[in-house]
Amino acid sequence: MAITREDVLHVARLARVEIPEGEVEHVRAELGAILEAVGKVAELDLSDVEPTSHPLAVTNVWAEDEPRPSLPVEDALANAPDPVEGAFRVPAVGS
Amino acid sequence: MAPGSGALIDTLRLTAEEAAGLLERGEISGEELAGAYVEAIGDRDPELHAYLHVVGEAGEGIPVALKDNITTRGVPTTAGSRILEGYVPVFDSTVASRVKEAGLPLLGKTNLDEFAMGSSTENSAYGPSRNPWDPERVPGGSSGGTAAAVAGGLAPWGLGSDTGGSIKQPASLCGLVGLRPTYGTVSRYGIVAFASSLDQVGPIAKTVRDCARLYATIAGRDPCDSTTVDLPQPAEIPDADDLKGLRIGIPRELNEAEGIEPGVTEAVSKAILLAEELGAEVGEARLPRSVDFGLACYYLVAPAEASSNLARYDGVRYGLRAAGDGDLTALYARTRWEGFGPEPRRRILIGTYALSAGYYEAFYGQAQKVRTVIAQEHAAAFEDFDLLLSPTSPTVAFAIGERAENPLAMYLSDLLTIPANMAGLPGLSIPCGLSEGLPVGLQILGPQFSENLMFRAAQALERALAFDYVPGRLR
Amino acid sequence: MTANGWEPVIGLEIHVQLKTRTKMFCRCANVWGEPENTLTCPVCLAHPGTLPVPNKRAIEWTVKLGVALGCEIASRALFHRKNYFYPDLPKGYQISQYDIPLCAGGKFVLPGPDGDREIGIVRAHLEEDAAKTIHVGGTGGRIAGAEYSLVDFNRGGTPLVEIVSEPDIRSAEEARRFLQLLRRTVVELGISDAEMEKGSLRCDANVSVRRTGETGYRTKTELKNMNSFKFVADGIEAELRRQVETYEAGGEIEQETLHFDPASGSIAPLRSKEEAHDYRYFPEPDLLPVEPPVEMIASAIDEIGELPAARIRRLEAEVGFDLAEGLVASARDGLFERVPGDRRAVANVLMNQLAAAGVDPDAVGGAELGKLVAERDRIPRAAFVEALARSADPGFSADDYLGETAISDASELDPVIDSVLAENAAQVETFRSGKEGVLGYLVGQVMKATGGKADPRVVNERLRDRLRA
């Protein structure tokens, strides 16, 4: 499961993780080793097996459409790095 | 705290049950009890570093330590990560409010591998915890802080969380009883998410009865967690001394896996013989592909879910925001590189890759099918047996730094706990002896919702084993 | 647009905001126009460890819509995570539906002047809405050139149904009519206000063209931000034109997302949210599958009354297609059915004078309005208009206006007619020279002179007689 430098940079971009140039090769090597190990799952022929996305065999869990109190706006913003006028401020959205 | 009352309270030995007795008989006050632990924390935590944040509340009940990925209103909750440094929750997790309602005051928040990703607490952004049996060794992880606190007499009991083995393994390495409950019996609401389809909160305690007692306090359906269910029957505090009529299976693959230390095999074999003496009917079980493919399956499913669960840490609503200018995309990427340590980064990247276009079927899709196979193999085994036994960890506590540089070696720590977790099954680890002077854990596995049966069997074995949970060097 | 051998191929993606009381996955109130971030909780702010709990009513309503659109209701539907980063998406993923939506494979019957058209419905799925991002600085709240953005999570996590049509639409006009009738349907189901201005109904269009006779599809573009029915038609029209011109100039169309600017009528590429579109969908592990119970589907079926499309067909027989569609699309058909009298006359009054009077159709009493319509030629125009304007007032009685009758008595009219003829000698000449078209002008002058009180038919006769004399 050879993972290329481009793969690493693409995945890092998708995951919004900026890998400093100096570390890319190290990360690539680590991911390569792990992917090789986990690639083992491919050894099994499971074409006729249903996937399990959840260990519980339960369905239709939902709540009635009854409002509950929301947070006071101070609490909503209490942990915000940059609260402004009751809102969360973020730098301009780039490309 | 009244002078001398500390003498009444040997926090290293005192069980939660005994503490409850002292409180009920009025022999000590809640203040004195909490005070004794706060004092012990003052004495020994500088060495053990079990706590990230000490609260030291006093109340009517038995104090409890909570892993720091359990959200506590008004009390910092970091999940062992820089990215949540200074985050003070405005709400309580369901388990936190349940222990509160049960009158258990909060002693503090315990150390863990960052986002519960690890098996040693060495991945904590705030430095590792140390094993009370030997401070040069790890307490296991990711719930190592809770385990170190309980084994070191810094808490009568505590809560951890278990995704791939993060309760069972540290309990094993610290000579304690740890329960990973059936998936869906304990609320995940307010538990900083790692891998949603695997995360479960559970107790770490000195005795099986304490473990059952704390489980009874937190278990049950929670309207805030769609993936919880009501217990088929209420959790019971066990009182058993034999295993008569129990069919116990010994899965060959779990007991003969590569890398299991001889000393571990020896202690576990003795426990199995003891089980027979106690009246259990013991036979060989098979889990052919579960152990062989479990680890690979886990290290695809867990990182995939983690890559999505950790996307919310973007420096917008809470937590760290990296300094510097540039547009939002750049800010995200800097914040997330600076805020996450090496292990979360690794798992985010692996998980993103496993889910990305062109790889989904080969990796995540295939892993979900392996998961089906693992569930089926366990279901088959439980047609022939009531419970399964194996070592919890292939090894005793390892030296700090020994596996830190080699992720794959670290991942092997959970080889024996992962398969049952993938199937959503409960597992209990109890101490069954020493190897090289360090505790060995016995893993007891049962079918869904078999906690009561597991408690009874575990307690019968506990009595017969008569393991001394106080670390030798501290007796 | 099928002109010069090109056939439009259009599919719509429609987002409808459900008017449930609470959000999709938390119980914060789902209301519009509250102060910023006052309708948030740890769940919709995506605080660590919080979990979604689905809104039962939102699921019921999506099933109801699916039934109305003739969809297959999934026996086991899943929620998936759609992963991408944007400040209006607090979890870093949107909980949506992917390969097993609640509703799939429906057909929407769009009555037309020449028969029904069937617009295929690929799917209707349930998801959560994004928060609101206000871009500060730059021009007009647009992303381009903004200094920073402010995020308001009040709307974040409210329930949205996404309806995806097959590319069965063949003109911009048809797209508008489809969207309008779909809106009517959603509103009558009682699950949404579906107001484009408020954004509770949003429409994107996938547009391509092909040579008439071509069976395959060519590259399509996605048109966004068309926040009125007119803009939907204009935007699609403009894009169709652009594509045809491009092809005829020997160029190629590239797949891209476009932004329609109503002001200039121009179309420009839109910045994409995630440069590499790889949403890494996977089943949402915090939620369990939904298996709509038979009772849920059954009650959906009997809650649904006669659908707008069917009503258009029924009314068409009485008043013709255009009036029928107009009545239904403008929600005046309820009143229409309550008003007795000549059907076409009633329909015309409802669609013209009553529409102009701007009264609420549902507040108008059918019987009284019926009297007015029956007498509308007998009573003065001014009185008729006045009456319509009042027709929705409580206790309105047509009789107050029927009393006024038009002046038809020659002895009263002739003096007025004489002075009009005297003042308009030129027009009189024109008439006598054979151009009788000017008669209308002269009639108008008389009506004006009598303050609209003269009976136009009588005025006509008298004028002719006098001019021929």
Ligand SMILES: [Mg+2]
């Ligand atoms: Mg959508």
Ligand SMILES: [Zn+2]
């Ligand atoms: Zn909310």
